Amino acid sequence: NAGVTQTPKFRVLKTGQSMTLLCAQDMNHEYMYWYRQDPGMGLRLIHYSVGEGTTAKGEVPDGYNVSRLKKQNFLLGLESAAPSQTSVYFCASSSGIDGKRLYEQYFGPGTRLTVT
Amino acid sequence: AQTVTQSQPEMSVQEAETVTLSCTYDTSESDYYLFWYKQPPSRQMILVIRQEAYKQQNATENRFSVNFQKAAKSFSLKISDSQLGDAAMYFCAYRRAYGDDYKLSFGAGTTVTVRA
Numbered sequence: 282n283a284g285v286t287q288t289p290k291f292r293v294l295k296t297g298q299s300m301t302l303l304c305a306q307d308m309n310h311e312y313m314y315w316y317r318q319d320p321g322m323g324l325r326l327i328h329y330s331v332g333e334g335t336t337a338k339g340e341v342p343d344g345y346n347v348s349r350l351k352k353q354n355f356l357l358g359l360e361s362a363a364p365s366q367t368s369v370y371f372c373a374s375s376s377g378i379d380g381k382r383l384y385e386q387y388f389g390p391g392t393r394l395t396v397t
Numbered sequence: 398a399q400t401v402t403q404s405q406p407e408m409s410v411q412e413a414e415t416v417t418l419s420c421t422y423d424t425s426e427s428d429y430y431l432f433w434y435k436q437p438p439s440r441q442m443i444l445v446i447r448q449e450a451y452k453q454q455n456a457t458e459n460r461f462s463v464n465f466q467k468a469a470k471s472f473s474l475k476i477s478d479s480q481l482g483d484a485a486m487y488f489c490a491y492r493r494a495y496g497d498d499y500k501l502s503f504g505a506g507t508t509v510t511v512r513a
Contacts, residue, residue: 314500321506371442385432385447
């Protein structure tokens with residue numbers, strides 16, 4: 282049981298290049314999230330998904346796209362990378378909530394992306 | 398989006414002593430959840446403690462306890478008998494109790510240094 286995994290762990294891009302970050306979870310969770318972490322700003326939500334085939338915008342979605350074709354995978358794409366997208370990216374998953382019960386979010390190890 | 402504020406960018410504590418981290422939040426909801434996450438140098442996000450807003454009793458997990466003041470919208474974390482392994486960045490987070498996304502809103506974080 283690997284939990285939440287992210288690929289790659291590190292990446293350096295040049296401005297204008299594209300790439301896809303892969304998040305995979307083996308816990309059969311319905312909800313998946315992509316966050317970015319920047320110094321002094323905590324984690325901010327980029328996009329999220331409430332189930333296979335669904336996606337929605339979070340707090341800072343500009344410049345990113347996502348897809349959830351399979352329940353266990355959540356992809357984050359950068360079509361044309363910019364230096365402002367230099368950050369650490371975290372994926373998380375959750376089974377959601379049932380009444381008053383709370384299901385915590387499980388985080389992946391993060392991807393450090395540098396755009397030069 | 399809900400606002401979560403951590404006013405202490407850095408805190409230092411002597412080993413075996415106690416440190417308290419502050420967190421305030423802004424919401425119009427009456428039912429919600431609050432969390433403290435720990436992020437050590439490994440970058441892994443680790444859930445430390447959670448509090449349901451409808452519970453008046455403060456949550457406790459071993460050496461970690463919270464002081465939840467709902468009217469003041471305050472949620473502080475106390476680390477007792479501090480250990481070297483407690484050195485990390487700590488994030489306060491808020492999550493709605495109802496809705497269809499259950500996404501987390503994070504504070505900017507507090508870096509805790511433990512002096513031997």
